[in-house]
Amino acid sequence: xxxxxxxxxxxxxxxxxxxxxxxxxxxxxxxxxxxxxxxxxxxxxxxxxxxxxxxxxxxxxxxxxxxxxxxxxxxxxxxxxxxxxxxxxxxxxxxxxxxxxxxxxxxxxxxxxxxxxxxxxxxxxxxxxxxxxxxxxxxxxxxxxxxxxxxxxxxxxxxxxxxxxxxxxxxxxxxxxxxxxxxxxxxxxxxxxxxxxxxxxxxxxxxxxxxxxxxxxxxx
Numbered sequence: 001x002x003x004x005x006x007x008x009x010x011x012x013x014x015x016x017x018x019x020x021x022x023x024x025x026x027x028x029x030x031x032x033x034x035x036x037x038x039x040x041x042x043x044x045x046x047x048x049x050x051x052x053x054x055x056x057x058x059x060x061x062x063x064x065x066x067x068x069x070x071x072x073x074x075x076x077x078x079x080x081x082x083x084x085x086x087x088x089x090x091x092x093x094x095x096x097x098x099x100x101x102x103x104x105x106x107x108x109x110x111x112x113x114x115x116x117x118x119x120x121x122x123x124x125x126x127x128x129x130x131x132x133x134x135x136x137x138x139x140x141x142x143x144x145x146x147x148x149x150x151x152x153x154x155x156x157x158x159x160x161x162x163x164x165x166x167x168x169x170x171x172x173x174x175x176x177x178x179x180x181x182x183x184x185x186x187x188x189x190x191x192x193x194x195x196x197x198x199x200x201x202x203x204x205x206x207x208x209x210x211x212x213x214x215x216x217x218x219x220x
Contacts, residue, residue: 012056016188019045019054023195031207038204049196052189061189095143100126103139111135 023045030038052061115134126140
């Protein structure tokens with residue numbers, strides 16, 4: 001209900017994003033190209049990146065990244081993320097409170113296989129008992145195991161756009177190792193310049209190198 005209707009991207013914005021992806025794909029899959037084909041593609045993309053040919057707003061080149069607070073599109077994206085987080089946190093908080101009120105301190109099942117003591121803190125949350133067998137699982141731990149361990153089942157049954165899938169995507173976005181291209185506050189020109197440098201220093205090799213000798217050796 002709170003999800004906003006996504007606005008269609010303009011042709012210059014799509015061209016800017018796809019052009020950077022084209023350089024990344026060339027860098028990651030250069031082994032499938034012949035040396036001549038790779039050299040021509042690298043020369044074209046490197047020159048275009050340096051000249052700013054793929055920029056959405058060439059007039060703003062060199063002015064740095066725009067303030068995301070002054071960009072309506074960036075503000076709308078941040079508001080959408082806040083709405084998604086709110087829709088995720090409110091029901092989970094209610095469920096957590098309900099579980100703590102009615103099932104705190106209880107064990108609900110026993111696993112049919114042995115485990116080491118390292119699993120005790122993960123499987124017995126809310127049950128402070130040292131002598132309890134590790135295979136017993138508390139109600140609170142069972143809730144977290146179902147919440148974070150059934151994402152594939154939720155996607156299979158409910159589809160990719162269900163609330164559980166969106167929560168997993170939001171958690172992935174919170175990962176500091178996740179790299180987002182053209183995020184608010186980033187300068188596209190610097191991204192293009194960095195990709196041009198990456199293409200220039202790459203050492204090309206091809207799977208077609210020595211293919212004639214390998215073919216003759218396989219038939220002999």
